[in-house]
Amino acid sequence: MKNWFSSLTIFSSIQWLFFIFANTVVVPISIASAFELPPETFEMMLRISLTVTGIVCIFQGLLGHRLPVMEGHSGVLWGVILNLALSAPAMGMSLPAVGGGIATGVLLACLFTLLLAAFNGIALLRALFSPMVMSVYLFLLTFQLIFIFFKGMLKVNESGTLDTAISLYSIAIVIFVIALKVKGNKTISNFSILIGLIVGWLGFSLLFPHEQAQTVKSSISFVMFPLGKPNLEIGIITVTFFAVVINLSNTITSILAGAELLQEKPTNKQFRYSFAITSIFTAMGTGFGLVPYTPFTSSIGFLQSTRIFERLPFLLGGGLLTLIGLVPVFGSFLVTMPITVGNAVLFVAYLQLFGTSFSSLNGYTFNSNTIFRLAVPVLAGVCLMNSSPAMFTELPVVIQPIISNGLIIGVVISILLERFVRWHAYEIENI
Numbered sequence: 001m002k003n004w005f006s007s008l009t010i011f012s013s014i015q016w017l018f019f020i021f022a023n024t025v026v027v028p029i030s031i032a033s034a035f036e037l038p039p040e041t042f043e044m045m046l047r048i049s050l051t052v053t054g055i056v057c058i059f060q061g062l063l064g065h066r067l068p069v070m071e072g073h074s075g076v077l078w079g080v081i082l083n084l085a086l087s088a089p090a091m092g093m094s095l096p097a098v099g100g101g102i103a104t105g106v107l108l109a110c111l112f113t114l115l116l117a118a119f120n121g122i123a124l125l126r127a128l129f130s131p132m133v134m135s136v137y138l139f140l141l142t143f144q145l146i147f148i149f150f151k152g153m154l155k156v157n158e159s160g161t162l163d164t165a166i167s168l169y170s171i172a173i174v175i176f177v178i179a180l181k182v183k184g185n186k187t188i189s190n191f192s193i194l195i196g197l198i199v200g201w202l203g204f205s206l207l208f209p210h211e212q213a214q215t216v217k218s219s220i221s222f223v224m225f226p227l228g229k230p231n232l233e234i235g236i237i238t239v240t241f242f243a244v245v246i247n248l249s250n251t252i253t254s255i256l257a258g259a260e261l262l263q264e265k266p267t268n269k270q271f272r273y274s275f276a277i278t279s280i281f282t283a284m285g286t287g288f289g290l291v292p293y294t295p296f297t298s299s300i301g302f303l304q305s306t307r308i309f310e311r312l313p314f315l316l317g318g319g320l321l322t323l324i325g326l327v328p329v330f331g332s333f334l335v336t337m338p339i340t341v342g343n344a345v346l347f348v349a350y351l352q353l354f355g356t357s358f359s360s361l362n363g364y365t366f367n368s369n370t371i372f373r374l375a376v377p378v379l380a381g382v383c384l385m386n387s388s389p390a391m392f393t394e395l396p397v398v399i400q401p402i403i404s405n406g407l408i409i410g411v412v413i414s415i416l417l418e419r420f421v422r423w424h425a426y427e428i429e430n431i
Contacts, residue, residue, distance in 0.1 A: 015194035016317025022342035034085040051325030057318030068314035073291035083401035099227025105240025138357035152343030254295035301353035369426035381410025
């Protein structure tokens with residue numbers, strides 16, 4: 001108990017708070033905008049998102065995987081849901097109809113996952129998502145996150161042109177945080193993320209005071225299933241269910257990578273409990289229009305940047321986030337943090353994830369034949385990430401969000417290659 005209020009614990013907890021907050025706040029904002037929800041509903045989604053995210057982090061840290069790995073809104077499902085919302089007119093469907101189908105698909109996937117956890121079916125998933133598939137997933141996740149946060153740290157004007165001053169400031173923050181990480185002493189290096197956020201925020205306020213900050217009102221109205229009541233839109237349900245099941249690989253990867261970083265060996269119980277907690281909170285969040293939850297593999301990059309592996313700061317950070325969601329004045333203050341600053345700092349944190357991806361290949365050797373087991377899924381996924389979704393408009397609308405998602409397609413290709421190609425037969429090159 002004596003370490004609860006040490007300076008190291010306090011600053012580490014605040015650093016975790018900013019990390020979890022920065023990864024959470026944009027998601028409900030974008031979903032509410034895509035589904036054209038009124039301001040009071042958006043405010044409800046934002047505050048419940050902060051509250052529930054903090055709580056689920058605590059549950060995972062204490063009862064689930066028991067690792068300092070953030071639980072947050074799935075980036076894969078976030079993209080799928082946004083794509084479905086944007087595709088609603090082409091499908092001849094209303095936004096509530098699409099949202100209701102999404103809710104049904106997510107709830108069915110949660111039930112499926114709970115059954116896997118209850119009847120020890122996690123071993124089947126772990127067999128499906130082999131180490132090579134996990135490596136492919138890590139590489140693709142790294143690229144996807146880097147693309148997102150690189151774009152996010154650059155300010156684009158309404159005319160579509162780059163705001164040079166703010167964008168250069170974001171690049172300066174990136175250089176500043178990297179310098180702190182590489183050149184700073186142990187303490188400064190460990191808190192480079194927190195220092196970068198605070199200094200970047202203060203500097204932004206001084207240099208760009210004209211930039212309008214977002215605010216959150218103190219009164220909200222609670223609405224169940226704000227995106228749409230559950231329905232039987234089979235196409236939407238199928239796409240959503242499939243995306244949630246594929247995203248289960250993220251939980252396996254996160255636990256394996258987190259345990260390896262902490263030099264631990266995860267147990268089957270950790271996997272089962274983690275899946276169960278994620279499914280329960282995802283089902284709860286779906287009732288309030290939240291994107292499904294998942295352990296963040298990107299937390300590994302954050303841990304590698306900070307080198308602070310204790311669970312206590314992580315748990316306190318989750319508790320602080322819950323407090324912010326419950327107390328409006330705290331949320332109103334943190335939401336004023338410039339999005340470009342948060343993205344610039346997270347860009348640096350996620351550069352570390354590339355090292356995790358690379359180290360996951362330890363034990364593998366490649367030649368001109370076997371390199372295809374890595375190159376095909378990774379590069380195909382990256383190509384799709386950089387392709388416009390408009391390219392796929394001639395395909396059935398209900399499968400467009402899946403086909404255009406580079407991460408999902410890359411993982412599926414990797415699974416197929418690992419299941420149907422006997423790679424060991426090609427490990428010795430034919431001369």
